[in-house]
Amino acid sequence: xxxxxxxxxxxxxxxxxxxxAADLPGPMQPPLGPDGKSLKPEMLGRIFxxxxxxxxxxxxxxxDIPEEVLRMLCLWRPAPLRRxxxxxxxxxxxxxxxxxxxxxxxxxxxxxxxxxxxxWYNKKFGIRRVTTETGAGQWGSxxxxxxxxIGLECKVYMVRISFDQKPLRKTMMQIWGAKCVASxxxxxxxxxxxxxxxxxxxxxxxxxxxxxxxxxLSDPKRRSRYTLGSVLNHVLLHQTIxxxxxxxxxxxxxxxxADIIIGCAGGGSNFAGLSFPxxxxxxxxxxxxxxxxxxxxxxxxxxxxFAYDFGDTAGLTPLLAMxxxxxxxxxxxxxxxxxxYHGMAPLVSQAAKKGLISPRSYDQVKCYGSAMLxxxxxxxxxxxxxxxxxxxxxxxxKKAKKEARQxxxxxxxxxxxxxxxxxxxxxxxxxxxxYKLPAHKLRRSLESxxxxxxxx
Amino acid sequence: xxxxxxxxxxxxxxxxxxxxAADLPGPMQPPLGPDGKSLKPEMLGRIFxxxxxxxxxxxxxxxDIPEEVLRMLCLWRPAPLRRxxxxxxxxxxxxxxxxxxxxxxxxxxxxxxxxxxxxWYNKKFGIRRVTTETGAGQWGSxxxxxxxxIGLECKVYMVRISFDQKPLRKTMMQIWGAKCVASxxxxxxxxxxxxxxxxxxxxxxxxxxxxxxxxxLSDPKRRSRYTLGSVLNHVLLHQTIxxxxxxxxxxxxxxxxADIIIGCAGGGSNFAGLSFPxxxxxxxxxxxxxxxxxxxxxxxxxxxxFAYDFGDTAGLTPLLAMxxxxxxxxxxxxxxxxxxYHGMAPLVSQAAKKGLISPRSYDQVKCYGSAMLxxxxxxxxxxxxxxxxxxxxxxxxKKAKKEARQxxxxxxxxxxxxxxxxxxxxxxxxxxxxYKLPAHKLRRSLESxxxxxxxx
Numbered sequence: 001x002x003x004x005x006x007x008x009x010x011x012x013x014x015x016x017x018x019x020x021a022a023d024l025p026g027p028m029q030p031p032l033g034p035d036g037k038s039l040k041p042e043m044l045g046r047i048f049x050x051x052x053x054x055x056x057x058x059x060x061x062x063x064d065i066p067e068e069v070l071r072m073l074c075l076w077r078p079a080p081l082r083r084x085x086x087x088x089x090x091x092x093x094x095x096x097x098x099x100x101x102x103x104x105x106x107x108x109x110x111x112x113x114x115x116x117x118x119x120w121y122n123k124k125f126g127i128r129r130v131t132t133e134t135g136a137g138q139w140g141s142x143x144x145x146x147x148x149x150i151g152l153e154c155k156v157y158m159v160r161i162s163f164d165q166k167p168l169r170k171t172m173m174q175i176w177g178a179k180c181v182a183s184x185x186x187x188x189x190x191x192x193x194x195x196x197x198x199x200x201x202x203x204x205x206x207x208x209x210x211x212x213x214x215x216x217l218s219d220p221k222r223r224s225r226y227t228l229g230s231v232l233n234h235v236l237l238h239q240t241i242x243x244x245x246x247x248x249x250x251x252x253x254x255x256x257x258a259d260i261i262i263g264c265a266g267g268g269s270n271f272a273g274l275s276f277p278x279x280x281x282x283x284x285x286x287x288x289x290x291x292x293x294x295x296x297x298x299x300x301x302x303x304x305x306f307a308y309d310f311g312d313t314a315g316l317t318p319l320l321a322m323x324x325x326x327x328x329x330x331x332x333x334x335x336x337x338x339x340x341y342h343g344m345a346p347l348v349s350q351a352a353k354k355g356l357i358s359p360r361s362y363d364q365v366k367c368y369g370s371a372m373l374x375x376x377x378x379x380x381x382x383x384x385x386x387x388x389x390x391x392x393x394x395x396x397x398k399k400a401k402k403e404a405r406q407x408x409x410x411x412x413x414x415x416x417x418x419x420x421x422x423x424x425x426x427x428x429x430x431x432x433x434x435y436k437l438p439a440h441k442l443r444r445s446l447e448s449x450x451x452x453x454x455x456x
Numbered sequence: 457x458x459x460x461x462x463x464x465x466x467x468x469x470x471x472x473x474x475x476x477a478a479d480l481p482g483p484m485q486p487p488l489g490p491d492g493k494s495l496k497p498e499m500l501g502r503i504f505x506x507x508x509x510x511x512x513x514x515x516x517x518x519x520d521i522p523e524e525v526l527r528m529l530c531l532w533r534p535a536p537l538r539r540x541x542x543x544x545x546x547x548x549x550x551x552x553x554x555x556x557x558x559x560x561x562x563x564x565x566x567x568x569x570x571x572x573x574x575x576w577y578n579k580k581f582g583i584r585r586v587t588t589e590t591g592a593g594q595w596g597s598x599x600x601x602x603x604x605x606i607g608l609e610c611k612v613y614m615v616r617i618s619f620d621q622k623p624l625r626k627t628m629m630q631i632w633g634a635k636c637v638a639s640x641x642x643x644x645x646x647x648x649x650x651x652x653x654x655x656x657x658x659x660x661x662x663x664x665x666x667x668x669x670x671x672x673l674s675d676p677k678r679r680s681r682y683t684l685g686s687v688l689n690h691v692l693l694h695q696t697i698x699x700x701x702x703x704x705x706x707x708x709x710x711x712x713x714a715d716i717i718i719g720c721a722g723g724g725s726n727f728a729g730l731s732f733p734x735x736x737x738x739x740x741x742x743x744x745x746x747x748x749x750x751x752x753x754x755x756x757x758x759x760x761x762f763a764y765d766f767g768d769t770a771g772l773t774p775l776l777a778m779x780x781x782x783x784x785x786x787x788x789x790x791x792x793x794x795x796x797y798h799g800m801a802p803l804v805s806q807a808a809k810k811g812l813i814s815p816r817s818y819d820q821v822k823c824y825g826s827a828m829l830x831x832x833x834x835x836x837x838x839x840x841x842x843x844x845x846x847x848x849x850x851x852x853x854k855k856a857k858k859e860a861r862q863x864x865x866x867x868x869x870x871x872x873x874x875x876x877x878x879x880x881x882x883x884x885x886x887x888x889x890x891y892k893l894p895a896h897k898l899r900r901s902l903e904s905x906x907x908x909x910x911x912x
Contacts, residue, residue: 003466003530004466004527004530004531005466005530007463007465009463010459010460010461071460074459074460074461075460075834075835086605104560106834106835106836106837108874145835148831148832148835149542149832149833149835168877168878168881171877171878171880171881171884172837172874172877174880174881174884175828175831175832175837175877175880175884176831176832177832372631375604375631375632376604376605376631376632376633377605378531379531379562379601379604379605380562381562381628381631418564418628418874418875419874421624421627421628421631422624422627424627424630424631425624425627425630428627428630428631
């Protein structure tokens with residue numbers, strides 16, 4: 001009987017995170033301050049605690065995972081590596097399809113991997129309260145969960161469109177003791193300004209980040225800090241436990257190597273988490289195709305320029321060197337709220353610039369169709385973000401069939417879709433819309449980066 | 457570092473189900489036909505396929521799990537045994553609290569354990585379409601999932617109150633290709649009759665069973681059968697894999713015995729699944745306290761008489777010897793929809809009659825309070841049904857503290873609550889009601905069993 005899953009025991013959980021910054025060829029473009037000059041780490045001290053800033057700028061290859069963080073991760077980790085036998089059979093593909101199941105965490109996605117680490121470092125540094133933004137609600141839930149375990153106050157700014165589509169996400173965060181408001185909100189200066197300009201905006205991650213940063217900065221006691229669920233180096237670092245576990249498990253499954261690595265990409269965290277340890281192998285000579293998948297409605301890597309831009313809409317963050325659609329970009333209200341971000345993690349962007357990864361974009365209607373096939377073969381209901389990875393997996397499995405090649409495909413099953421069934425409902429009733437970013441909208445949006453410093 | 461979970465590998469999954477009927481002291485009261493005489497198995501042949509009827513009446517102690525059923529179970533099984541370290545620490549209890557995590561199935565509860573088996577036996581027997589009822593939606597989702605894997609048509613009658621509280625349960629079943637309607641519906645004679653008498657009824661499992669049975673019986677081609685998610689012997693049999701796995705895992709955890717076994721009980725399936733292998737030990741001399749927990753709004757084991765009664769409201773099923781509140785009983789609209797059933801599985805009832813188990817009832821407000829404490833310590837959000845088990849676990853852990861005894865407590869974490877967040881929302885806003893069955897309502901409801909054959 002072929003196995004369905006490879007489970008590691010808790011003692012085999014990786015004890016260190018992998019830092020791609022140690023291996024990426026060529027120097028990274030540094031983040032810039034408001035004056036256009038290289039940012040000094042201490043300038044971030046009002047936004048993040050220093051222990052996290054140290055991780056953010058570190059170029060050490062391996063970074064120890066604190067014992068207490070490991071203990072919390074073991075509430076659900078190591079996550080199973082599963083084989084999609086039923087999908088393989090349905091597609092009649094010679095490919096072997098594996099997926100790392102990150103949906104098993106209490107919050108339902110990979111996000112708690114970084115949330116518990118960030119909450120722990122903040123607590124350790126004496127911080128009492130953290131703020132954040134959330135798109136689909138996955139990150140907000142994860143942080144609420146982590147803060148509940150660790151004992152931190154938590155406030156979440158949730159993108160309006162997602163807040164309205166999924167009112168029970170708020171309940172979920174409240175169960176874990178967090179406060180959640182729709183963004184733009186009346187709680188911040190940035191929120192009020194945007195509501196005045198665009199009273200009916202569906203919101204965006206960029207706007208919600210502005211609000212969360214402003215909120216953290218305005219604590220008169222200076223005991224609040226901001227946390228981010230993706231994009232930054234330390235977040236991607238915490239997620240590499242996904243790929244490190246997967247490597248051990250592939251070996252246990254008897255696979256000598258993976259041929260294709262796939263992950264959906266919004267800010268880049270689950271994609272980086274799975275792929276970075278494999279990008280390391282690629283840098284050192286292994287032949288692997290590595291594919292980040294984004295929505296056609298928000299095609300950062302596939303259509304955006306590599307440029308300096310703000311991480312948020314109001315321009316409160318440092319300037320980051322990344323693929324971007326412009327910080328003024330507000331994507332269409334697709335259901336994959338976690339992929340509605342104008343930028344892309346600098347580490348992922350740099351890997352793309354160096355040709356180490358091969359980005360693709362897919363439309364949400366095709367993605368939901370793939371999610372339906374997945375549910376009816378493999379049994380589980382995936383998050384709308386994850387459906388982007390699955391659509392690509394199916395294409396690659398069909399290609400392997402055409403080429404009659406026994407490829408090993410590995411992807412990140414980043415989360416379940418039980419909190420996002422409204423999108424499925426629309427798909428089933430034929431009311432789901434296709435979205436593709438029109439060239440004129442992209443041009444207009446890119447005006448927001450005109451005048452910013454250029455990448456040398 | 458103490459471990460958080462014990463994971464069995466797929467090769468260690470139990471290969472046989474355990475049948476308590478082989479060990480229960482005293483003869484079982486047989487099911488009776490409409491004429492009051494012992495039912496012959498073949499009289500059930502229009503409702504169930506014969507291979508399932510054989511299991512229903514079997515008194516063999518061990519029954520082989522078919523290879524193909526095992527393969528499907530391995531999509532998520534063996535389920536982890538977890539230790540609730542954070543809750544223990546919070547309660548400062550010397551008790552060691554273990555839970556069998558059945559929330560890891562694609563449908564989110566223990567229900568698929570029997571759903572895949574029943575779907576497989578039906579398919580094997582040449583059946584094309586199955587019908588069923590569902591309360592909270594857990595069983596309906598599980599059957600939809602199983603039918604999707606196996607290739608059977610599926611129609612689900614969902615209790616109106618749950619259908620309205622959780623509209624996305626329908627979407628979930630549709631994703632897996634099933635049809636789901638609110639019960640009472642206009643699709644059946646029983647449904648139309650009840651709607652005429654009580655147009656505003658919240659519905660009940662008893663009513664939904666009547667509809668599903670009638671629907672299966674009225675297929676002119678006789679290729680439809682009825683399936684049930686609890687109560688009957690074969691369903692409880694399929695669930696014993698829970699307790700059998702848990703026993704292996706407790707041993708791996710270094711525990712010589714369990715002192716207290718706890719499960720919530722509606723029809724009895726998750727309670728039986730965990731407890732039957734331990735009841736076997738108790739019959740053979742081990743000292744174990746075994747506690748089924750039911751809601752005060754539907755206190756079948758704690759307030760009902762042991763009597764012959766119908767399994768459904770319309771009286772279409774055979775008469776079963778069980779604890780019952782009367783088949784006319786319609787419980788208050790508590791959120792634990794899966795516990796709103798007037799009867800109790802005959803095997804569980806017989807075990808209660810023989811003093812092998814010690815039933816208790818809890819109010820839903822206390823249960824949600826316990827669920828909140830669970831979420832903020834252990835991290836996961838439980839189903840409202842499961843919260844009844846947790847409330848009892850907390851009481852027992854406090855008692856162990858008072859007695860300063862290192863008891864081993866094991867319970868069934870029967871499902872997650874991500875599809876049932878509306879109840880949490882009510883609790884958080886202070887709008888959740890307490891319900892206790894008033895004596896006069898019980899007296900009135902028990903009139904529905906007057907005149908039925910008595911237990912000798």
